[in-house]
Amino acid sequence: MTGASPEAPVLDIRDLTIRLRGRDGATLLQDVSLSVAAGETLCLVGESGSGKSLTSLATMGLLPEADLEIGGGSIRLCGEELRGASRKRLQALRTTRMSMIFQEPMTALNPVARIGDQIEEVLLIHTQLGTAERRARVLDILAKVNLPDPRAIMRAYPDQLSGGQRQRVMIAMALVLEPALLIADEPTTALDVTTQKQVLDLIRTLQKDRGTAILFITHDMGVVAEIADRVAVLNAGAMVETGSLQGVLSNPTRDYTRALLKAVPGLEPRPARPDTSAGFALELDGLDKTFGRRGIFGRGREVRALDDISLHLRPGRTLGIVGESGSGKSTLARCVMQLEAPDSGVIRVCGDHVDNLHGASLRNMRRRIQMVFQDPYRSLNPRVTVGETIAEAPINYGMPHAEALALARDLLVKVGLPRNAADRLPHQFSGGQRQRIAIARAIAVEPDVLVADEAVSALDVSVQAQVLDLFEQIQAEMGVAILFITHDLRVAARICDDIAVMRGGQLVEWGPAAAVLTASRQDYTRRLLAAAPGSHWDFARFRPFPVRAPDMTGIAAPGRPA
Amino acid sequence: MSGPVETALSRPALLSVLSSLMTGRKGVVIGVTVAVLFAVAALSALAPLLAPYDPLALNMTARLRPSSAEHLMGTDAYGRDIFSRVLYGGRISLVIGVGATLLAVGTGLVIGLVSGFFRAADAVIMRIMDGLMAMPAVLLAVAIVALAGASVGTVLVAITIPEIPRVARIVRAVILSTRSAPFVEAARISGTRIGKLMWRHLIPSTVAPLLVQGSYVFASAILTEAVLSFLGVGISPDIPTWGNIMSEGRMFFSLRPGMIFWPALILSLVILAANMLGDVLRDHFDPRSKTGRA
Numbered sequence: 059m060t061g062a063s064p065e066a067p068v069l070d071i072r073d074l075t076i077r078l079r080g081r082d083g084a085t086l087l088q089d090v091s092l093s094v095a096a097g098e099t100l101c102l103v104g105e106s107g108s109g110k111s112l113t114s115l116a117t118m119g120l121l122p123e124a125d126l127e128i129g130g131g132s133i134r135l136c137g138e139e140l141r142g143a144s145r146k147r148l149q150a151l152r153t154t155r156m157s158m159i160f161q162e163p164m165t166a167l168n169p170v171a172r173i174g175d176q177i178e179e180v181l182l183i184h185t186q187l188g189t190a191e192r193r194a195r196v197l198d199i200l201a202k203v204n205l206p207d208p209r210a211i212m213r214a215y216p217d218q219l220s221g222g223q224r225q226r227v228m229i230a231m232a233l234v235l236e237p238a239l240l241i242a243d244e245p246t247t248a249l250d251v252t253t254q255k256q257v258l259d260l261i262r263t264l265q266k267d268r269g270t271a272i273l274f275i276t277h278d279m280g281v282v283a284e285i286a287d288r289v290a291v292l293n294a295g296a297m298v299e300t301g302s303l304q305g306v307l308s309n310p311t312r313d314y315t316r317a318l319l320k321a322v323p324g325l326e327p328r329p330a331r332p333d334t335s336a337g338f339a340l341e342l343d344g345l346d347k348t349f350g351r352r353g354i355f356g357r358g359r360e361v362r363a364l365d366d367i368s369l370h371l372r373p374g375r376t377l378g379i380v381g382e383s384g385s386g387k388s389t390l391a392r393c394v395m396q397l398e399a400p401d402s403g404v405i406r407v408c409g410d411h412v413d414n415l416h417g418a419s420l421r422n423m424r425r426r427i428q429m430v431f432q433d434p435y436r437s438l439n440p441r442v443t444v445g446e447t448i449a450e451a452p453i454n455y456g457m458p459h460a461e462a463l464a465l466a467r468d469l470l471v472k473v474g475l476p477r478n479a480a481d482r483l484p485h486q487f488s489g490g491q492r493q494r495i496a497i498a499r500a501i502a503v504e505p506d507v508l509v510a511d512e513a514v515s516a517l518d519v520s521v522q523a524q525v526l527d528l529f530e531q532i533q534a535e536m537g538v539a540i541l542f543i544t545h546d547l548r549v550a551a552r553i554c555d556d557i558a559v560m561r562g563g564q565l566v567e568w569g570p571a572a573a574v575l576t577a578s579r580q581d582y583t584r585r586l587l588a589a590a591p592g593s594h595w596d597f598a599r600f601r602p603f604p605v606r607a608p609d610m611t612g613i614a615a616p617g618r619p620a
Numbered sequence: 621m622s623g624p625v626e627t628a629l630s631r632p633a634l635l636s637v638l639s640s641l642m643t644g645r646k647g648v649v650i651g652v653t654v655a656v657l658f659a660v661a662a663l664s665a666l667a668p669l670l671a672p673y674d675p676l677a678l679n680m681t682a683r684l685r686p687s688s689a690e691h692l693m694g695t696d697a698y699g700r701d702i703f704s705r706v707l708y709g710g711r712i713s714l715v716i717g718v719g720a721t722l723l724a725v726g727t728g729l730v731i732g733l734v735s736g737f738f739r740a741a742d743a744v745i746m747r748i749m750d751g752l753m754a755m756p757a758v759l760l761a762v763a764i765v766a767l768a769g770a771s772v773g774t775v776l777v778a779i780t781i782p783e784i785p786r787v788a789r790i791v792r793a794v795i796l797s798t799r800s801a802p803f804v805e806a807a808r809i810s811g812t813r814i815g816k817l818m819w820r821h822l823i824p825s826t827v828a829p830l831l832v833q834g835s836y837v838f839a840s841a842i843l844t845e846a847v848l849s850f851l852g853v854g855i856s857p858d859i860p861t862w863g864n865i866m867s868e869g870r871m872f873f874s875l876r877p878g879m880i881f882w883p884a885l886i887l888s889l890v891i892l893a894a895n896m897l898g899d900v901l902r903d904h905f906d907p908r909s910k911t912g913r914a
Contacts, residue, residue, distance in 0.1 A: 397805055421813075424808075424810070424811045428809060429809050431802040432802075433802060436803060439803040439821055440803075441824050442820065442821075450807060450810050450812060451811055454812055454813070455811060496806070499806065499810070503810075
């Protein structure tokens with residue numbers, strides 16, 4: 059432990075203000091105060107642009123000084139003022155007294171240096187230890203972060219590790235000098251839920267052993283409920299509310315916090331809609347897809363992305379495909395869209411075969427299935443106006459240009475945007491607005507099936523709720539069937555009538571949402587549910603769930619296939 | 621600096637890119653280089669009006685004169701006025717430079733599009749391009765001129781062909797990375813036919829790199845033409861070109877260095893200007909080379 063007395067907070071930020079440089083520099087952070095005590099975890103919560111990352115960068119002395127300046131306030135670490143500290147002093151404090159882990163461990167690690175050497179470098183710079191001692195410390199810390207076979211990991215390069223392992227390495231590197239403060243900036247956002255749970259558990263255990271103060275930055279209320287002692291809510295650069303975890307979650311005092319919590323979808327399944335239609339909008343029968351990779355010397359490595367997948371979906375209903383990365387759910391979407399050709403199996407839309415089509419028949423099929431992509435920043439051509447983007451498909455199918463543009467304007471109103479949005483370019487819109495435009499484009503040709511591939515994953519939680527509402531509204535009006543692909547069980551519970559769980563290209567389970575989410579008989583599904591952060595808490599009602607229904611005692615150890 | 625490349629080249633945005641290029645240190649470089657190129661182009665275009673003598677008129681009474689008020693750059697071994705010949709020579713150089721740039725960029729764009737879009741064609745086309753790139757440009761041009769005979773047309777083609785592979789590779793790389801972009805897949809899902817897909821969604825992202833490469837092709841073509849003429853395998857020696865003038869000046873270099881000095885000076889200025897313009901454009905369009913930003 060470092061020199062601070064137990065009463066004094068490890069990190070104490072007072073009235074911190076950050077401005078853009080320049081004469082009329084906008085204020086990005088206004089009078090933010092917070093403190094973190096030893097052994098305590100403060101979760102800094104907020105949506106994108108709220109200033110939570112600015113706060114952490116200012117603390118680490120990593121603000122891009124060419125553009126930003128600290129306009130006022132103080133940052134004290136173990137009693138020492140950091141504002142105005144020299145570069146050299148900040149350099150010495152980083153990793154010894156404060157350190158940071160980031161969202162994407164691949165970009166934070168040097169791809170051409172061995173893991174062991176990278177951690178050793180920290181010791182080489184900041185300590186006087188001899189070679190053997192350094193090695194021992196590296197082995198020790200790698201073992202402490204629960205990495206299997208630390209000796210092998212030391213010799214490995216970052217790309218040879220999984221995402222979860224890389225994040226453990228980052229944690230090891232951050233904690234090897236036992237800093238008093240750890241800043242974690244969305245450290246689990248890029249990880250699958252089961253891995254996320256392990257990493258959160260690890261951070262908590264290490265904190266208990268060492269009494270580290272943790273400033274944990276996240277947008278995910280579920281993660282907050284798992285790890286926070288206290289919560290600070292930021293909005294648009296200002297502190298909204300701060301208090302104990304229990305206090306903020308169960309008795310939020312400010313409207314913004316209440317709205318933020320209400321937007322978090324619960325894990326309770328929605329009531330399924332009546333199953334009225336006789337036919338199927340979409341039928342998948344025995345889909346197989348294998349990606350083969352031939353090595354230089356003919357050693358092929360094959361990935362079975364889809365293994366005998368059979369599903370069907372009725373008009374006006376939503377089928378959720380959930381699974382972790384690599385489960386094949388996106389391949390499934392791409393096969394349905396004919397962006398990939400399945401190796402075998404049949405895809406039917408309203409009874410008609412749509413696989414193995416070419417030329418004109420493929421074009422005719424395409425108007426019957428449309429797709430909304432994950433990243434609204436890359437799914438719209440930056441050089442084409444919104445109106446032309448939406449009108450493109452109707453024009454392709456023979457609608458006169460003027461008529462298609464008029465339709466585009468009507469569709470924009472339908473998705474909650476002004477008519478004149480048609481004349482603007484995509485970069486003039488926010489992520490949520492762009493996703494509305496993408497939905498307008500998808501419904502312009504009145505498809506029978508709408509495929510949404512992680513369509514709300516890139517959005518802030520309040521925007522996410524609005525876009526999910528829009529999907530439901532469109533579905534109610536048009537009777538379109540939606541295939542909704544997501545890694546987020548909360549989102550699936552919020553919008554899906556039926557849920558199919560995938561793992562390693564195989565269908566683990568498929569059934570009504572209520573059955574899958576509350577009474578699954580599959581170990582894997584139950585593990586996914588258990589790993590969903592904050593699953594004990596009903597955010598929208600500011601209270602814990604009365605009784606957590608599934609019995610967790612029978613759950614198999616992670617790693618064993620269900 | 622202005623926004624990222626991806627928003628840069630829509631038709632309404634083109635003007636704002638141009639205006640953002642005109643500011644700061646870049647603006648100075650662009651102003652000077654464009655001024656040099658325009659000056660040379662104007663002098664060459666107006667050669668019939670500006671040239672004091674007929675560039676082909678022999679005058680055996682005024683051979684190998686040094687610079688004077690009468691003959692600004694002196695005369696050559698046949699008494700022809702070098703200043704007039706340099707002015708007329710600029711026409712050939714600029715026609716070759718502009719022509720080779722348009723031909724190379726046009727052909728390279730088509731080849732790159734086909735190669736980047738159709739995987740089956742890619743393997744064959746790119747091996748041919750590799751083969752072309754393996755041969756030195758001048759050697760290849762000499763061979764083509766030797767086969768087809770020297771004329772402005774064949775020299776133009778001979779200079780263009782070695783430039784095509786680089787253009788094609790650049791276009792292919794852009795197409796390969798753009799065609800799997802979600803907005804392109806979205807257009808495919810919308811039933812967009814291949815022609816419209818390329819014109820509307822793929823070709824616009826090649827404009828910036830082609831602008832840059834085009835300026836290099838321009839400089840390189842002018843230089844190659846001069847080299848071919850100097851070696852005596854280019855445009856026939858009775859037509860004044862910068863290379864031809866220098867070639868004839870070779871024998872009298874110790875006596876009248878101006879015969880090589882003047883065309884070489886202007887040639888160097890043009891190539892330097894074109895290359896600097898290319899560098900500024902590249903810096904502007906390549907976000908990685910922006911200074912002070914991560």
